[in-house]
Amino acid sequence: MGTTGPVTGNRDDGWTFRARAVTKVYANGVRANDGISLHVAPGEVYGLLGPNGAGKTTLVKQVIGLLKPTSGQISLGGHDLLADPAAARQLCSYLPQAQVPIDSFRAREAIVLCGRVRGGKRAEVEKRADELIEALDLGEWRGKRGIGLSGGVKRLVGFAMVTVCPGRLVILDEPTNDVDPLRRRMLWQQVRELGDRGIAVLLVTHNVLEAEKAVDRVAIIDNGRLLAEGTPSAMKAADRGHLRLQLMIAPGRDAPQAPPFARRARLAGRTLMAVLDEPDAPDGIKWAQEAVASGVAEEYALGATSLEDAYIELTGHASGHEDAGRR
Amino acid sequence: MTMIAAPGPAMRRPAPPERWLRGYGRMAAWDIASLRLYLPVLSCVLILQGAGFVYGMGLLFADMPQSAAVFVSTGAPVMNLITVGLIFEPQLVAQQRMQGSYEFLQALPVPRSAAALAWYTVALATALPPVVLTLLAGLARYHLHLAITPMVIPAVLLTCLTGVLMGLAVAHGVTQPMAANLISVTLIFVMTGFSPVNFPAGQLPGWLASVNQWLPFGSMATITRSALVPGFADGVPRAYAVVAAWAAASALVVAWAQGRRG
Numbered sequence: 001m002g003t004t005g006p007v008t009g010n011r012d013d014g015w016t017f018r019a020r021a022v023t024k025v026y027a028n029g030v031r032a033n034d035g036i037s038l039h040v041a042p043g044e045v046y047g048l049l050g051p052n053g054a055g056k057t058t059l060v061k062q063v064i065g066l067l068k069p070t071s072g073q074i075s076l077g078g079h080d081l082l083a084d085p086a087a088a089r090q091l092c093s094y095l096p097q098a099q100v101p102i103d104s105f106r107a108r109e110a111i112v113l114c115g116r117v118r119g120g121k122r123a124e125v126e127k128r129a130d131e132l133i134e135a136l137d138l139g140e141w142r143g144k145r146g147i148g149l150s151g152g153v154k155r156l157v158g159f160a161m162v163t164v165c166p167g168r169l170v171i172l173d174e175p176t177n178d179v180d181p182l183r184r185r186m187l188w189q190q191v192r193e194l195g196d197r198g199i200a201v202l203l204v205t206h207n208v209l210e211a212e213k214a215v216d217r218v219a220i221i222d223n224g225r226l227l228a229e230g231t232p233s234a235m236k237a238a239d240r241g242h243l244r245l246q247l248m249i250a251p252g253r254d255a256p257q258a259p260p261f262a263r264r265a266r267l268a269g270r271t272l273m274a275v276l277d278e279p280d281a282p283d284g285i286k287w288a289q290e291a292v293a294s295g296v297a298e299e300y301a302l303g304a305t306s307l308e309d310a311y312i313e314l315t316g317h318a319s320g321h322e323d324a325g326r327r
Numbered sequence: 328m329t330m331i332a333a334p335g336p337a338m339r340r341p342a343p344p345e346r347w348l349r350g351y352g353r354m355a356a357w358d359i360a361s362l363r364l365y366l367p368v369l370s371c372v373l374i375l376q377g378a379g380f381v382y383g384m385g386l387l388f389a390d391m392p393q394s395a396a397v398f399v400s401t402g403a404p405v406m407n408l409i410t411v412g413l414i415f416e417p418q419l420v421a422q423q424r425m426q427g428s429y430e431f432l433q434a435l436p437v438p439r440s441a442a443a444l445a446w447y448t449v450a451l452a453t454a455l456p457p458v459v460l461t462l463l464a465g466l467a468r469y470h471l472h473l474a475i476t477p478m479v480i481p482a483v484l485l486t487c488l489t490g491v492l493m494g495l496a497v498a499h500g501v502t503q504p505m506a507a508n509l510i511s512v513t514l515i516f517v518m519t520g521f522s523p524v525n526f527p528a529g530q531l532p533g534w535l536a537s538v539n540q541w542l543p544f545g546s547m548a549t550i551t552r553s554a555l556v557p558g559f560a561d562g563v564p565r566a567y568a569v570v571a572a573w574a575a576a577s578a579l580v581v582a583w584a585q586g587r588r589g
Contacts, residue, residue: 064434065588089437096427096428096430096431097427099426101432104361104364119436158431
């Protein structure tokens, strides 16, 4: 698809987003953010991972001026976003976790009007809207009203609305919710393209498996604190030379004890996830096959460890796709 | 004029007056597009409210006194003007809060005052046809003759503006959707049954008439009625002052509510 702006790549051209020691304590005493510091360079896709209630949404609401930190600083380039929330709204575009309000709009109209409200010129916005509709395979719904669209299509229209004229920082809160697998790939491609155009992307999700493929760097936060930060590869480094064995427990059956040679194991929903040393793989397969044969488990999967393993280790929570191993 | 984003369609951050005007125009377009399924229905509801009230009150009397007919026929359009702002916006924002879309709209890069004025424009355009039809219904039902003066323009504009600002104050000042809905409905009941909008203040108990000297609804009716039937209403300058004070106070509440950041 065509582009309407220069491709700037991943570089710091003065528009780096920075949060410094951001702490948010609500009036009821809940400490939603506790000294969070991070930065996102232009062109970088930065994943903010964490379980529900970790403080991710609180952080992004402070970025766009809907909440004010108890202490700390938030800036984008030379702009102090806390002192100038109007600049924050101009420079940042935000896709919230909830659906955008487009019941009365036709899909293309919503994208174009949002681009116009964000300050784009009509001709450029219309051209870019058509590019996004094509790139996200939304052509069949371009003239349909939002009230008749499925949740997934609405989500994609919302994504197009906030990225048609994106500013310098795009904040996406669970952008793939309700989106079908094929169009998820298209959406992630567009997220990458935002980065390629020099826009900083802050991706908020608890879907670690998807985020791993899309992000340049990730931060894992829980209970308001930043637990770890780095590239997905660096985050997985601790598990290099290890394999992940997933055992899908049969309905009505109790999970078996993890094999004694497992380095660690956790039960996430109906899935027992164990991390093994590579030499223990044959024993792991044998153990899993016996579990299936005895009816305790329905199936198993053995594969490379992922970012999700690091995430689980740090937070103690499984990510949004506990059944991902079966796909 | 500063270019602040190269990627994608160029997003300009123009000088404040241009930014405000552009925000006003585009938010008005947004409001019209986002409410296009509902605004015609709202207009119909207002017509039913106004014309229904005018005709319904007539059923109480075999021969309605002329002064009562004037009160009813000039009060019902005022109810239209107040209701559109006082009821619709709080309900709309309450729905947005419950659906989670409130934050998306608050994050749009439009000056708050421009967005508020855009909504006022849309609300006024929605209310005016029902106001005219309600007035015509009253004239037809009671065979009245009005002597409409140019003061009808500031009276209608100020009455609708105050209703809209009060509605915005409730919508953005009360964060609990159910509470906001209850407050706006309560205010409508106060307007209908306990304020001298459709009847003279002298019909109220003394204490309630005194309270109403400081409440906006009776004064809104006074300024509008005085422009439709010159000489029929007393205390018009004071009524303008009271309504303007409520508009200003409501605007301050809106500014505070939209400026606070938890």
